[in-house]
Amino acid sequence: MEMSMPPPQIYVEKTLAIIKPDIADKEEEIQDIILRSGFTIVQRRKLHLSPEHCSNFYVEQYGKMFFPNLTAYMSSGPLVAMILARHKAISYWKELLGPSNTLVAKETHPDSLRAIYGTDDLRNALHGSNDFAAAEREIRFMFPKVIIEPIPVGQAAKDYLNLYVTPTLLEGLTVLCKEKPADPFIWLADWLLKNNPNKPKLCHNPAAEEP
Numbered sequence: 001m002e003m004s005m006p007p008p009q010i011y012v013e014k015t016l017a018i019i020k021p022d023i024a025d026k027e028e029e030i031q032d033i034i035l036r037s038g039f040t041i042v043q044r045r046k047l048h049l050s051p052e053h054c055s056n057f058y059v060e061q062y063g064k065m066f067f068p069n070l071t072a073y074m075s076s077g078p079l080v081a082m083i084l085a086r087h088k089a090i091s092y093w094k095e096l097l098g099p100s101n102t103l104v105a106k107e108t109h110p111d112s113l114r115a116i117y118g119t120d121d122l123r124n125a126l127h128g129s130n131d132f133a134a135a136e137r138e139i140r141f142m143f144p145k146v147i148i149e150p151i152p153v154g155q156a157a158k159d160y161l162n163l164y165v166t167p168t169l170l171e172g173l174t175v176l177c178k179e180k181p182a183d184p185f186i187w188l189a190d191w192l193l194k195n196n197p198n199k200p201k202l203c204h205n206p207a208a209e210e211p
Helices: 021-037 049-058 065-072 091-099 104-107 111-119 130-142 152-179 184-194
Strands: 014-019 041-048 079-087 127-128
Touching: 014 021, 014 091, 014 130, 021 041, 021 065, 021 079, 021 111, 049 130, 079 091, 091 111, 091 127, 104 111, 111 127, 127 184, 152 184
Parallel strands: none
Antiparallel strands: 014 079, 014 127, 041 079
């Protein structure tokens, strides 16, 4: 009996890149370097984040001495966010960036992007996701509607549904039974939109999108 093998899945790794506000005017030449380095720019946005948005994006840095200066820097003007794709995109983009401290980059990696475009240990010109989990979170933050591969299947899909979908859906259905609306489908759809625990965190003054 022949074993049926699943079709091969082609997965191209993605990472988030940010051209920070102080060098946003260098976007064209930086994009040229990105493309010549074998990356594909999957999506691109130019936007001006509020300090609150920056605080949410850099939540893992909260409480550190440089955190107020970091959020002030990142909200000081428009930035360019891009989803980059290629084989081992995360590690290759980090290698292209160089050390996070520009002063160190200039000493040890003088050809890196941060050495070329950065100013100091805070204003290091560009951002790259640190690992896969960070890339997934950061891409969803900057591009809420994007689909991030690989899409879970099998047990992974069941685990995802049980953890992130089922609890909210059960709560909505419980409220639906109590409310007994005239159109339960429309009511449930509206309820899920309002009570989605995974929607992006937005402040009262949304990020200003640039053309």
